[in-house]
Amino acid sequence: MKTALTIAGSDSGGGAGIQADLKTFSALGVFGMSAITAITAQNTVEVRSVQNIDLDIIHDQISAVFEDIGVNAVKIGMLGTSGIIKTVAKSLEKYKPEHTILDPVMVSKGGHHLLERNAVADLNEFLLPLSSLVTPNIPEAEILSGLKIHSEPDMYLACREIIDKGPGAVLIKGGHLDGDPNDLFYDGKQFHLIKGERVETKNVHGTGCTLSSAIAANLAKGENMLTAIENAKDYITTAIAESLDIGQGHGPAHHFHQFYGHVH
Numbered sequence: 001m002k003t004a005l006t007i008a009g010s011d012s013g014g015g016a017g018i019q020a021d022l023k024t025f026s027a028l029g030v031f032g033m034s035a036i037t038a039i040t041a042q043n044t045v046e047v048r049s050v051q052n053i054d055l056d057i058i059h060d061q062i063s064a065v066f067e068d069i070g071v072n073a074v075k076i077g078m079l080g081t082s083g084i085i086k087t088v089a090k091s092l093e094k095y096k097p098e099h100t101i102l103d104p105v106m107v108s109k110g111g112h113h114l115l116e117r118n119a120v121a122d123l124n125e126f127l128l129p130l131s132s133l134v135t136p137n138i139p140e141a142e143i144l145s146g147l148k149i150h151s152e153p154d155m156y157l158a159c160r161e162i163i164d165k166g167p168g169a170v171l172i173k174g175g176h177l178d179g180d181p182n183d184l185f186y187d188g189k190q191f192h193l194i195k196g197e198r199v200e201t202k203n204v205h206g207t208g209c210t211l212s213s214a215i216a217a218n219l220a221k222g223e224n225m226l227t228a229i230e231n232a233k234d235y236i237t238t239a240i241a242e243s244l245d246i247g248q249g250h251g252p253a254h255h256f257h258q259f260y261g262h263v264h
């Protein structure tokens with residue numbers, strides 16, 4: 001069976017972070033593993049508190065998994081501090097996973113800063129060059145590119161800026177712009193607009209986590225990058241269309257098991 005590792009924060013509410021990632025891996029038929037970088041006390045409304053995990057424990061979670069089980073693809077989510085970013089980067093340099101998908105999580109839906117503001121420079125310097133794909137939403141793409149993004153044409157310019165920081169490819173998610181949520185892929189050579197249809201719902205907690213995990217799962221199974229992204233986009237669109245109206249705030253995406261039977 002193929003394996004995927006998420007290096008991310010825990011969301012006690014189960015909608016984002018590690019919990020969304022493992023549900024996605026499972027639904028797509030890959031064996032999910034985790035290295036937890038932070039514990040957040042969170043629900044559909046707010047992040048109440050955050051405890052970052054000690055660097056040596058983060059390091060050991062990653063090495064334990066690589067040195068015994070093996071990892072076909074890595075997904076990276078919330079990394080709260082500069083120290084955590086550097087610890088994760090060192091591990092990636094050592095184990096050199098074939099696929100690394102970086103979701104540069106910065107601020108939660110409710111406005112809570114999940115990444116220290118002054119750590120963005122380290123994300124750029126240490127992690128972007130090690131990523132096969134980086135998947136910013138619009139505000140994150142603005143920070144990574146240094147450009148304002150008001151419309152789809154601006155996404156093309158931001159992709160060009162971000163690719164210069166060294167990732168294998170960029171996928172800017174259009175969910176935060178008005179109109180249909182089209183995402184823009186750029187690998188330094190070609191652009192592909194991955195078209196979406198907007199679902200009218202407030203239940204979009206963890207959609208970015210889910211999309212990046214679905215891409216990692218699909219790459220782990222051997223799909224090429226563009227196919228992995230297109231299939232992940234179908235997965236997140238269904239997960240949003242069928243999202244759960246639980247809690248008082250932004251409810252979570254719904255993970256459907258797409259695979260039944262034996263995998264070898």
Ligand SMILES: Nc1ncnc2c1ncn2[C@@H]1O[C@H](COP(=O)(O)OP(=O)(O)OP(=O)(O)O)[C@@H](O)[C@H]1O
Nearest residue numbers: 137173174175176181197198199205206207208209
């Ligand atoms: N209302 C919606 N209907 C359909 N697709 C959507 C909707 N909102 C977002 N998407 C899609 O969901 C995926 C995640 O995009 P989004 O821009 O919400 O990421 P995000 O802000 O990083 O998510 P989060 O921070 O909640 O994890 C993208 O493919 C985006 O186009």
Ligand SMILES: Cc1ncc(COP(=O)(O)O)c(N)n1
Nearest residue numbers: 009016017078108109205206
């Ligand atoms: C642990 C963790 N990781 C990621 C997110 C981002 O998700 P969202 O933007 O939907 O709040 C989150 N809220 N919590």
